[in-house]
Amino acid sequence: xxxxxxxxxxxxxxxxxxxxxxxxxxxxxxxxxxxxxxxxxxxxxxxxxxxxxxxxxxxxxxxxxxxxxxxxxxxxxxxxxxxxxxxxxxxxxxxxxxxxxxxxxxxxxxxxxxxxxxxxxxxxxxxxxxxxxxxxxxxxxxxxxxxxxxxxxxxxxxxxxxxxxxxxxxxxxxxxxxxxxxxxxxxxxxxxxxxxxxxxxxxxxxxxxxxxxxxxxxxxxxxxxxxxxxxxxxxxxxxxxxxxxxxxxxxxxxxxxxxxxxxxxxxxxxxxxxxxxxxxxxxxxxxxxxxxxxxxxxxxxxxxxxxxxxxxxxxxxxxxxxxxxxx
Amino acid sequence: xxxxxxxxxxxxxxxxxxxxxxxxxxxxxxxxxxxxxxxxxxxxxxxxxxxxxxxxxxxxxxxxxxxxxxxxxxxxxxxxxxxxxxxxxxxxxxxxxxxxxxxxxxxxxxxxxxxxxxxxxxxxxxxxxxxxxxxxxxxxxxxxxxxxxxxxxxxxxxxxxxxxxxxxxxxxxxxxxxxxxxxxxxxxxxxxxxxxxxxxxxxxxxxxxxxxxxxxxxxxxxxxxxxxxxxxxxxxxxxxxxxxxxxxxxxxxxxxxxxxxxxxxxxxxxxxxxxxxxxxxxxxxxxxxxxxxxxxxxxxxxxxxxxxxxxxxxxxxxxxxxxxxxx
Numbered sequence: 001x002x003x004x005x006x007x008x009x010x011x012x013x014x015x016x017x018x019x020x021x022x023x024x025x026x027x028x029x030x031x032x033x034x035x036x037x038x039x040x041x042x043x044x045x046x047x048x049x050x051x052x053x054x055x056x057x058x059x060x061x062x063x064x065x066x067x068x069x070x071x072x073x074x075x076x077x078x079x080x081x082x083x084x085x086x087x088x089x090x091x092x093x094x095x096x097x098x099x100x101x102x103x104x105x106x107x108x109x110x111x112x113x114x115x116x117x118x119x120x121x122x123x124x125x126x127x128x129x130x131x132x133x134x135x136x137x138x139x140x141x142x143x144x145x146x147x148x149x150x151x152x153x154x155x156x157x158x159x160x161x162x163x164x165x166x167x168x169x170x171x172x173x174x175x176x177x178x179x180x181x182x183x184x185x186x187x188x189x190x191x192x193x194x195x196x197x198x199x200x201x202x203x204x205x206x207x208x209x210x211x212x213x214x215x216x217x218x219x220x221x222x223x224x225x226x227x228x229x230x231x232x233x234x235x236x237x238x239x240x241x242x243x244x245x246x247x248x249x250x251x252x253x254x255x256x257x258x259x260x261x262x263x264x265x266x267x268x269x270x271x272x273x274x275x276x277x278x279x280x281x282x283x284x285x286x287x288x289x290x291x292x293x294x295x296x297x298x299x300x301x302x303x304x305x306x307x308x309x310x311x312x313x314x315x316x317x318x319x320x321x322x323x324x325x326x327x
Numbered sequence: 328x329x330x331x332x333x334x335x336x337x338x339x340x341x342x343x344x345x346x347x348x349x350x351x352x353x354x355x356x357x358x359x360x361x362x363x364x365x366x367x368x369x370x371x372x373x374x375x376x377x378x379x380x381x382x383x384x385x386x387x388x389x390x391x392x393x394x395x396x397x398x399x400x401x402x403x404x405x406x407x408x409x410x411x412x413x414x415x416x417x418x419x420x421x422x423x424x425x426x427x428x429x430x431x432x433x434x435x436x437x438x439x440x441x442x443x444x445x446x447x448x449x450x451x452x453x454x455x456x457x458x459x460x461x462x463x464x465x466x467x468x469x470x471x472x473x474x475x476x477x478x479x480x481x482x483x484x485x486x487x488x489x490x491x492x493x494x495x496x497x498x499x500x501x502x503x504x505x506x507x508x509x510x511x512x513x514x515x516x517x518x519x520x521x522x523x524x525x526x527x528x529x530x531x532x533x534x535x536x537x538x539x540x541x542x543x544x545x546x547x548x549x550x551x552x553x554x555x556x557x558x559x560x561x562x563x564x565x566x567x568x569x570x571x572x573x574x575x576x577x578x579x580x581x582x583x584x585x586x587x588x589x590x591x592x593x594x595x596x597x598x599x600x601x602x603x604x605x606x607x608x609x610x611x612x613x614x615x616x617x618x619x620x621x622x623x624x625x626x627x628x629x630x631x632x633x634x635x636x637x638x639x640x641x642x643x644x645x646x647x648x649x650x651x652x653x654x
Contacts, residue, residue: 087515088515089515089516090515187577188414188415188416189416189557189575189576189577189578189579190557190575191575191576191577192577192578194575195577228558230516230517231555231558231559232558232570232572234572234575240647240648241575241648242648242649242650242651243559243572243648243649244651245559245561245570245572248516248517248518248521248561248568249516249518251516251519252516278651278652281650281651281652282651282652282654285651285654286654315654319651319654320567321567321568321569321570322569322570322649322651323569323608324569324571324605324608324609324612324646324649325605325608325609327609327612327613327642327646
């Protein structure tokens with residue numbers, strides 16, 4: 001296992017202009033795991049109830065996803081979410097949210113999980129993200145996602161998470177959407193917002209314990225990856241800004257999980273590869289391509305049937321959209 | 328003269344978080360001309376009143392812009408527009424619009440202007456755009472811009488303009504923003520909107536008169552260029568989709584005229600160059616770079632002081648933002 005994914009596991013009921021589905025498997029950890037499974041062997045950490053179909057667990061396993069961290073609460077019910085998308089596929093109305101077993105979720109990592117080098121803290125309560133971060137041993141890469149709800153209601157925890165006081169267990173990259181970036185960075189322009197969020201990740205830290213001294217230690221600044229839906233994605237890193245478009249999709253059916261799929265694709269592609277600026281850019285394209293598949297059908301349906309060859313073609317399309325000769 | 332630019336000439340009063348200015352020169356034709364003048368010799372066609380400062384005409388000329396088509400109406404007042412931008416620099420409130428001499432504007436091209444090969448019909452009433460199009464002789468390239476007002480109130484004229492029934496005098500590319508594209512194309516997705524707008528440009532046309540026959544003649548489909556402000560630009564052409572990001576500007580002062588500057592930069596760069604798909608893409612980057620300068624100061628101030636070297640650096644920045652290695 002090369003990628004640990006901690007997040008929500010849900011049964012979603014979704015309506016859009018393309019139809020409706022009831023109790024299909026979803027949740028940030030599930031979307032991210034399916035996407036990552038095209039490139040690496042992810043391990044999923046989440047919680048479900050008695051009602052979570054065993055066939056769904058089998059489907060995850062069939063994709064090479066390690067499900068030992070998928071805790072089943074006896075007598076409990078799985079987290080349920082219902083939503084309806086407007087015609088523009090951007091506006092959405094939450095019809096219901098039943099937290100159920102997710103409400104008391106306390107992720108505990110098994111010893112083998114603690115040693116996984118790459119970690120994706122999918123969108124869950126930042127206190128839980130902090131808790132997971134404390135449990136990992138010596139991660140190579142930690143990426144976290146968040147949402148407007150936490151920026152609004154759990155800002156202190158989120159800031160603590162981003163502050164990176166521990167030199168080993170620290171967030172390397174933060175994923176969020178443009179609205180959330182403006183909210184967290186308190187700026188109208190995304191460039192200004194990214195700059196101010198990056199500052200949240202600057203910590204006067206001590207050197208790793210094994211060095212035995214307490215001098216100030218500089219690390220790479222926090223990498224900010226802003227998802228803009230149909231407008232693509234921007235990455236603000238130490239090497240500068242990278243902008244990737246989204247694939248124009250005339251026939252999106254269900255945008256649920258697109259952001260988590262983006263993250264899973266990105267991290268799955270990065271797993272086992274060097275964390276160079278060039279690879280970060282390629283990983284963004286991998287995530288973008290995966291997200292474009294996600295929205296083509298309800299739930300994880302399209303992701304499940306995906307082959308490496310489909311991915312390759314989609315990435316080529318994306319690269320063709322960005323290609324421009326010398327000037 | 329290699330590029331004819333027909334549009335509005337205005338005196339603008341603008342307020343933003345960065346300050347306010349009163350009666351500064353503006354209008355679609357002025358922004359486009361200044362931008363184009365970095366690359367070629369544009370000729371501007373527009374109307375002003377007695378109150379239009381002669382020093383402004385001199386400034387245009389100093390940039391190599393031909394101002395013979397700038398009609399001055401004795402006793403008339405120049406078109407005036409006043410607007411205020413919200414903190415996000417996207418929302419704007421129109422404070423006043425005084426059409427003045429612009430209300431009865433009837434552009435008449437001099438014989439030398441009629442032979443200019445590249446034509447930009449900047450954002451004016453589509454009936455006037457049609458009128459100008461009828462006057463040009465044998466254009467190589469005609470690009471037109473439009474806005475929500477005309478889509479709303481003059482749709483039949485706009486459709487006539489886009490229909491391209493005349494094989495010689497026809498629109499090659501349409502420029503509009505994302506909101507306008509969705510409106511004109513009647514679709515929520517930009518890809519679907521672009522497709523439906525392109526269909527508006529399909530005409531069962533006769534071959535050029537000199538061929539002496541009346542068989543159906545196929546031309547290149549209408550090229551659609553969608554401006555998305557801070558999200559960049561998408562071009563839907565016969566060769567596929569191209570997406571260019573915008574430069575992230577933490578300190579925009581005044582977005583007025585950015586779209587016209589984009590168009591002027593694009594067309595100025597294209598003037599005298601082959602209309603290949605690769606050059607269209609490069610032209611989009613040229614327009615993007617010029618628009619990024621436009622917003623850095625009020626009115627045309629930044630454009631006026633611009634050197635080729637500034638442009639080159641900005642294009643390099645933009646290209647660096649888009650660069651990604653093989654995957």
